[in-house]
Amino acid sequence: MIIAIDGPAASGKGTLARRVAAAMNYAYLDTGLLYRATGAKVLALGGDPDDVDMAVMAAEKLQPEDLENDDLRREDVGNAASRVAAIPKVRAVLLDFQRHLAKNPPGGKHGAVLDGRDIGTVVCPEAPIKFFLTASVAERANRRFKQLQEKNPAVIYERVLNELEERDARDSARDVAPLKMADNAIHIDTDRLNADAVFNAVMAHIRTHMGEDD
Ligand code: DC
Numbered sequence: 001m002i003i004a005i006d007g008p009a010a011s012g013k014g015t016l017a018r019r020v021a022a023a024m025n026y027a028y029l030d031t032g033l034l035y036r037a038t039g040a041k042v043l044a045l046g047g048d049p050d051d052v053d054m055a056v057m058a059a060e061k062l063q064p065e066d067l068e069n070d071d072l073r074r075e076d077v078g079n080a081a082s083r084v085a086a087i088p089k090v091r092a093v094l095l096d097f098q099r100h101l102a103k104n105p106p107g108g109k110h111g112a113v114l115d116g117r118d119i120g121t122v123v124c125p126e127a128p129i130k131f132f133l134t135a136s137v138a139e140r141a142n143r144r145f146k147q148l149q150e151k152n153p154a155v156i157y158e159r160v161l162n163e164l165e166e167r168d169a170r171d172s173a174r175d176v177a178p179l180k181m182a183d184n185a186i187h188i189d190t191d192r193l194n195a196d197a198v199f200n201a202v203m204a205h206i207r208t209h210m211g212e213d214d
Contacts, residue, residue, distance in 0.1 A: 001111030004119035007133035010140035017115035027105035031116035034094045036072040039080030049083035059093040082167045086174040098123045120182035130185035
């Protein structure tokens, strides 16, 4: 069983996907981490995330421990991730890993939850359950701003908003696997829903689907 959760930056898909995976006892893969780790590797080498050769090399050399770096959550790394993610060869390198995990969840689990931008459209188009989360850019910037402010009180709202708009534009406009809702995905607009309400709605859909399959 594969559950795909896609959506733009800061739409709450990570928190949701982790909770769904725990509730179902499924494996969880945050696919954004693969792009973040690739972008972080390029930055650590003093490179430019738009440099195709360097980004491809960084993706090919990724090791599991690269995904455990706390710095991956930084905004500059998110930006670098969005840049390397626009390079088709980088996406091709990371695709096999994602598909393999989806089809062979580690730890003997019976399913996997993957979150990202193109899970329902490209990585696992066959996934029987797909969700697409959205929220207005103002609401997403607000949520991200509050998160960042806990660590750094000097963070500026307008900057957070501008960076999100930039990433939305890049992630949606790229030629390969752009952010796009799969035709058969369930769309959830989270603007007026808190994390618990989104989780409950998603779990209700999953239970209905599993019941129908029985
Ligand atoms: O979900 P996130 O913010 O951690 O993702 C970081 C960047 O990685 C995002 O701006 C675009 C890219 N990404 C992608 O292109 N495809 C995915 N499946 C996941 C992330």
